[in-house]
Amino acid sequence: MKIDGNIGNNLHDVPAQAKDVEAAGYAGAWVAEMAHDPFLPLLLAAEHTENLEIGTSIAVAFSRSPMTVANTAWDLQAYSKGRFVLGLGSQIKPHIEKRFSMEWSKPAARMREFALAMRAIWNTWLTGEKLEFRGEFYRHTLMTPMFSPDKRELDGFGPPKMFLAGVGPLMTEVAGEAFDGFICHGFTTEKYLREVTIPALARGREKAGKTMEGFEIVGPSFVITGNNDEEIEKAAIATRKQIAFYGSTPAYRPVLDMHGWGGLQDELNTLSKQGEWDKMGTLIDDEILNTFAVVGEPETIAGELGARYGDVIQRLSFYAPYASDPDRWSKVMADLREV
Numbered sequence: 001m002k003i004d005g006n007i008g009n010n011l012h013d014v015p016a017q018a019k020d021v022e023a024a025g026y027a028g029a030w031v032a033e034m035a036h037d038p039f040l041p042l043l044l045a046a047e048h049t050e051n052l053e054i055g056t057s058i059a060v061a062f063s064r065s066p067m068t069v070a071n072t073a074w075d076l077q078a079y080s081k082g083r084f085v086l087g088l089g090s091q092i093k094p095h096i097e098k099r100f101s102m103e104w105s106k107p108a109a110r111m112r113e114f115a116l117a118m119r120a121i122w123n124t125w126l127t128g129e130k131l132e133f134r135g136e137f138y139r140h141t142l143m144t145p146m147f148s149p150d151k152r153e154l155d156g157f158g159p160p161k162m163f164l165a166g167v168g169p170l171m172t173e174v175a176g177e178a179f180d181g182f183i184c185h186g187f188t189t190e191k192y193l194r195e196v197t198i199p200a201l202a203r204g205r206e207k208a209g210k211t212m213e214g215f216e217i218v219g220p221s222f223v224i225t226g227n228n229d230e231e232i233e234k235a236a237i238a239t240r241k242q243i244a245f246y247g248s249t250p251a252y253r254p255v256l257d258m259h260g261w262g263g264l265q266d267e268l269n270t271l272s273k274q275g276e277w278d279k280m281g282t283l284i285d286d287e288i289l290n291t292f293a294v295v296g297e298p299e300t301i302a303g304e305l306g307a308r309y310g311d312v313i314q315r316l317s318f319y320a321p322y323a324s325d326p327d328r329w330s331k332v333m334a335d336l337r338e339v
Contacts, residue, residue: 001167002027002315004053004218007045009036018045024326025333028053029229030087032251033060039072046080046228055085057218057317058165062090062110066117073160074149080128082157087183088114090164092251108170110137115178117161119193122159128150163218167252169200175246176204181216181314187246188220189291190308192255198312222293225301227325232297236289237281243281243292247270259291285307298328302335308337 005026007017023027029036029045029052038056045054047129061069066157069086076084090111096104113135122132124143163181166172167188174181182201184193205212224239226232246252248268256262264283271280289295294304305316318336
């Protein structure tokens with residue numbers, strides 16, 4: 001299994017972080033779109049590493065145009081010499097409309113078209129064929145030589161792989177049909193992954209006339225561990241809050257429903273509207289915590305992750321505090337790679 005780490009958004013810190021992640025033996029490193037642009041850190045990460053895969057997990061698709069994303073992804077793929085993975089996600093309606101001031105409609109259908117539009121743009125840049133993409137949501141019909149990158153920039157590796165993050169079966173099916181990989185949302189349990197996610201991916205692959213062969217699934221990544229009991233408990237408190245935050249979102253209720261916890265979503269949603277973020281975390285009991293997260297000492301993590309997901313996922317995003325005890329964590333990392 002490929003084990004991926006994370007890089008922050010502080011551009012001053014990225015070079016050292018990227019070097020540390022590569023030296024620790026991670027296969028890749030992801031940058032999330034939070035308070036800063038997710039693409040800029042990856043340029044620095046590419047500059048200061050040699051073999052580390054780099055990617056967004058995730059960049060918000062619907063706040064951008066397929067053309068702008070296609071261009072940025074092309075440049076990062078070229079500069080990193082084929083090490084870039086474009087991870088996209090939809091975000092939710094309030095953020096797209098109220099934070100980004102962009103249009104929201106039919107998210108699964110729109111995401112499918114977003115991916116197809118980018119592939120059409122890349123094909124034009126690589127082959128010189130006329131750009132003629134006409135869809136329900138996006139239309140790209142103009143491309144001149146002045147605005148076309150040199151196809152030789154991608155010689156030897158081609159356009160980047162595209163991964164899609166999602167939870168619901170419709171968006172997951174789109175990932176199987178139009179993308180190269182799927183990023184499981186953290187708010188995913190083993191039961192939901194096996195009974196909802198993977199069947200939806202398989203349906204999407206079948207639509208595209210493909211099998212699951214070569215398709216990468218990035219597994220759920222709630223892992224609670226640390227060098228001592230105090231660190232583990234601190235991580236558990238933070239994770240309870242994160243699970244509660246996701247659980248308050250109506251779109252994610254089906255995950256809770258599958259386990260008979262649907263009523264919890266109503267409670268969490270009410271508390272979120274009252275700003276009771278700390279109180280929300282207290283509603284996540286040990287049963288819920290251990291269903292969503294792998295909890296334990298570092299040496300137990302690989303075995304538990306393997307038992308839950310080893311036969312169905314190809315990579316895992318997992319942060320280990322290797323700097324505090326490099327010898328211990330190097331063994332943990334070796335065990336994880338063997339899963």
